[in-house]
Amino acid sequence: MKSGTVAILGRPNVGKSTLVNTLVNQKIAIVSNTPQTTRSRILGVAHCPQGQLALLDTPGLHKPWTRLNKRMVRAALGAVDDADILAVMVDSSRRPDASDRFVVEQIFSTPRRRDGLPVFLLVNKIDVVNKVKMLPGLEAYQALAPWTEIVPLSAQTGLNVDRVTALMFDRLEERDAAFDDDFVTDQPWRQLAAEIIREKIIDATTAELPYAVAVQVDAFQEEGRLVRIAASIFVERHGQKTIVIGKAGSRLREIGTAARLELSQALARKVFLHLHVKVKSAWCEDDRLLAELGY
Numbered sequence: 001m002k003s004g005t006v007a008i009l010g011r012p013n014v015g016k017s018t019l020v021n022t023l024v025n026q027k028i029a030i031v032s033n034t035p036q037t038t039r040s041r042i043l044g045v046a047h048c049p050q051g052q053l054a055l056l057d058t059p060g061l062h063k064p065w066t067r068l069n070k071r072m073v074r075a076a077l078g079a080v081d082d083a084d085i086l087a088v089m090v091d092s093s094r095r096p097d098a099s100d101r102f103v104v105e106q107i108f109s110t111p112r113r114r115d116g117l118p119v120f121l122l123v124n125k126i127d128v129v130n131k132v133k134m135l136p137g138l139e140a141y142q143a144l145a146p147w148t149e150i151v152p153l154s155a156q157t158g159l160n161v162d163r164v165t166a167l168m169f170d171r172l173e174e175r176d177a178a179f180d181d182d183f184v185t186d187q188p189w190r191q192l193a194a195e196i197i198r199e200k201i202i203d204a205t206t207a208e209l210p211y212a213v214a215v216q217v218d219a220f221q222e223e224g225r226l227v228r229i230a231a232s233i234f235v236e237r238h239g240q241k242t243i244v245i246g247k248a249g250s251r252l253r254e255i256g257t258a259a260r261l262e263l264s265q266a267l268a269r270k271v272f273l274h275l276h277v278k279v280k281s282a283w284c285e286d287d288r289l290l291a292e293l294g295y
């Protein structure tokens with residue numbers, strides 16, 4: 001069989017995590033319409049007829065300002081070192097701008113790329129764009145760099161995803177399997193639970209709040225058919241705590257219910273979830289907490 005590692009990079013919100021979930025055929029990375037959803041590198045393994053693809057989902061590349069943002073960008077660019085193929089994802093509904101050029105330059109100036117690593121351009125979200133309107137954008141992206149392959153696709157509907165994997169396997173060597181047949185991600189359950197809770201907070205809130213929130217699972221106890229999870233939700237200011245809790249606790253209940261439903265389905269157990277909102281100013285500058293949170 002063939003196997004290899006593919007690092008997926010790109011700006012925030014282009015659909016990197018969606019593609020990993022589609023390829024792995026399971027939700028292992030949270031997805032939202034708010035940029036900078038993914039904060040750390042996540043491994044997902046796609047088991048395909050041709051072999052195994054180890055996919056590295058990465059945080060969206062951006063100009064970092066906090067220590068958290070710096071760690072996110074470092075994690076994304078660090079994935080290049082471990083990859084056999086780079087996949088750079090862009091959004092087909094947009095023309096490349098200065099930020100796209102910055103991202104492509106960053107990726108193409110990494111030492112590994114200079115060694116001739118294949119770089120695929122994945123033009124995502126073609127399910128929502130008119131093919132004719134898409135062409136000028138596609139040509140502009142094409143001109144940005146010497147891509148090994150260019151594939152328009154929809155990570156969400158799966159359109160052209162098989163073509164992407166086939167082209168990737170063409171570039172990979174015959175190797176022994178690196179993972180067991182049932183291995184899909186390197187994330188422990190505690191981490192997955194924290195991420196699912198964070199996704200529900202992002203869904204339930206808007207504007208700047210998702211950037212100010214972090215989730216840490218304090219306890220994860222399996223008791224037969226039951227799992228008891230206690231988690232802390234960190235926010236930076238009191239006003240944000242009020243928003244997360246909502247009127248008479250309504251928003252926190254909504255977040256808890258959505259997270260509990262998804263967790264109990266994923267774990268195939270009944271889940272008891274206890275959420276506690278804590279104010280911790282400037283948590284995104286606290287190196288110790290950031291490391292504890294897995295960022």
Ligand SMILES: Nc1nc2c(ncn2[C@@H]2O[C@H](COP(=O)(O)OP(=O)(O)OP(=O)(O)O)[C@@H](O)[C@H]2O)c(=O)[nH]1
Pocket residue numbers: 011012013014015016017018019030031032033034035036037038039058059060061124125126127128153154155156157
């Ligand atoms: N229509 C459409 N929407 C998509 C597609 N792929 C992803 N999306 C949507 O785009 C948004 C961002 O998707 P994510 O997978 O979270 O994007 P990301 O690149 O991982 O974002 P960050 O983690 O913030 O860097 C979500 O609302 C997805 O549902 C697609 O192929 N078509």
Ligand SMILES: [Mg+2]
Pocket residue numbers: 016017018029030031037038057058059060
């Ligand atoms: Mg993501």
